[in-house]
Amino acid sequence: MGAALALIPRISNALLRFEKRAAIALAASLLLLILLNIVTRELESALFWVDELAIYTMIWMALIGASAMVRMRTGVAVTIVTDLLPLRPRQILARVVDAILLAFAVALVVLSWQWYDPIALIRSGFDFDRFAELTLKFIYSEPTNTIGIPKFWVWLAVPLMSVNMTVHALANLVDGLPSGLESGADTGQSASQELGL
C-alpha cells in the first residue's frame, strides 16, 4: 500500500510532463490553424473545417492545462481570510483544499463514466444506434459540424481531464504541503520576467 502511494506522485509528474508537451503542441496548432484560415480566405479558397478544428484545439489545450494546474497548484483563489490565519491553521486548510479538489475530480470521473457509459457500449456491441436505443443516450450519435468525425471523440477531453485531475489531486495529498505556503502571487508571476527598461 505504502509503495503504491509513493508511486502516485511519480505517475503524476510523468503525466504533467506529457500535459506540458501536449499544451505546447496545441497552442502552436491553434496559431497555425487561425493563420491558415486567414491565408486561405485571402486566396479565396477558404477551408470550411478550420474554424471548428481550431475551437476544439483550444478546448483541449484549456482542459489539459486545467488538470496540469491542479498539480502545479496555480489557480486564482480568494485568500483574504486564509492570509489572516496563523501558519498551522493555514497548513490544515491547504490540506482541506487538496482534499476538496480530489473530491471534485472524482465526481467528474464518475459523471464522465455515466456520460460515456462504456459498459452499455460493450453490451450493445459497439453499435452506436443500439446504444442509443438501449440507454436513450445519444452521445455516440452526435456528429461534429464540419470535421467529419463523431463528436464523442472530441468530448473525450473532459474524461481525460477528469482522470488526470484525480491523479494530480491524489499526488498532491500524498506529497504533503505545498512548498512555502505563500499565497496570492501565483498568477502574478506568469508574465513577470525581463522587461528590462
Added chain:
Amino acid sequence: MTAAVFAFLLLVSVPIAFVLLGTALAYIEISGNEVLYQSFPQQLFSGIEKYGLMAIPLFMLAGEMMNRGGLIRRLIGLASLFVSGLRGGLAYINLLANMMMASIIGSATAQISVMTQAMVPEMERAGYTRDFAAATTAAGGLLSPIIPPSMLFVIFGVLGQIAIGDLFIAGIVPGLLLTGGFLLLVAVLGLVRDFPKGQWMTRREAARAAIRGLPSTTVPIIIVGGILLGIFSPTESAAAAALAALLIGRFVHKELNLLDLPEILLRTAFNSTLVLFLIATANVFGWVIIFEEVPQRLTLWLTELSSDPFVFMLLVNAALLVIGAFIDSIAALIVVVPLLLPIAQTNYGIDPFHFGVVVCINLVLGILTPPVGTGLFISATLAGISPGRIFIALAPFLLVTVAVLVLLSWQPWLVTGVLG
C-alpha cells in the same frame, strides 16, 4: 444552503474555477435536480466552445512574443520620445508604458508586478516620492480593460453574445477619456508638487528611438487597424499580431530565439487556461443562478428601486465596486454578466456595449482597492511601502476613474456614438 457552500469554498481559498464547479455539484445534490448530472461534463466543454474565446490565448501569445522579441521595450522608447522632457516626464512614460503593457499582458496584476519592479526605482532615482511612483504604476493597470486587446472585453462579448470587435471600438472614447484624465492629473499634480523636470532626448537619440521603435508599431497597427477596418476578426488579428511579433523579434531585433518558443507557448497555454477553465465552470454554475431564479428576484428588487437607467447604472457601479473589491475581476465578470446584462437590456433599455464598457472598467478598480486588491498588495510588497500609503497616493487616480465611470453611465453616447 447552496450559497453557504459557495461562501465556504470561496473563503477556504479553493481556486475560483473549482468554487463554481463545486457549487454547481452541491446545488444539484441539494435540489435533487439530478437530470442535470447527465449533461454536466458536456456543459463544461460547451462553455468554451466559442469562436471568440480563441482571441484570449492568441492575444496572450502575441504579448509573450512582443515581450521576448524586444518589441515592448522599443515601443516604450518610442513613446517616451514625446513626453520625456515634460515636467513629470517619467510619470507620463510610466502611464504610457503601462498602457502598452496592459494591452498585451491582459492581466492587470501581472502587469503591476512587472512594471513596479521596472519603474519605481527609476522614478525614485529621478526624484519622485516612492508613494507616487508606486501609485502611478498601479494606476496604469486601470487602463488595461479598455485598451485593445482587452481580455475583459473578449469575455464580456462572448458571455453577452455581442460582437467583440464592436466592443473594442466602443471602448475607444472611454479609453481616451480615462487616459486623458490620468495625464491631466499628472500635469496638475506636477505643478502642485513641483515634479522633477524631465530631459528631452537629443536629436540623435530621438532619431534612434524612432527608427528602433518603428518596426514594433506594426503589431498595434495590425490589431487596432485590422479590427477597425473589418479586415480581421479579433481572433484573427491576434494570430496575425503574434506572427508579426515573432518575425520582428526574430529577424529585425534578433532577440527572440526560436528555442524559446516552447516556453512561450507553454506559458500562453497555462495562462489562458486560467481564464478558459473559469469560463467553462461558469457555464455549469449558471444553472444555479437560473434555477434559483436569481435574475428574476434581482429584477424585481431593482425595478422597485428605480426605473431610471442612469440610477440603475449607478447602482450597478456601486455594487460592482464592492464585488470587485472581493473577487478577481474576470471571475466577477463571469458571474455578473449573465445576471445583470438581461436586466439592463430588457428592463432599462440600456445598450449592451454601453453596459459592457462601464462594467469592465469598474471591475478593474477592484484590484486596487482594499480589502482584497491584489494589485494594491503586489505593488506595496514590491515597492516596500504600506498598502495604506499607496492607496492614499492612488486616491486621485481612483477618483478620476470613478468620475469617468459616472460620466459614461450618464452619457451613453460617449460609448455608443462611434458605433453609428
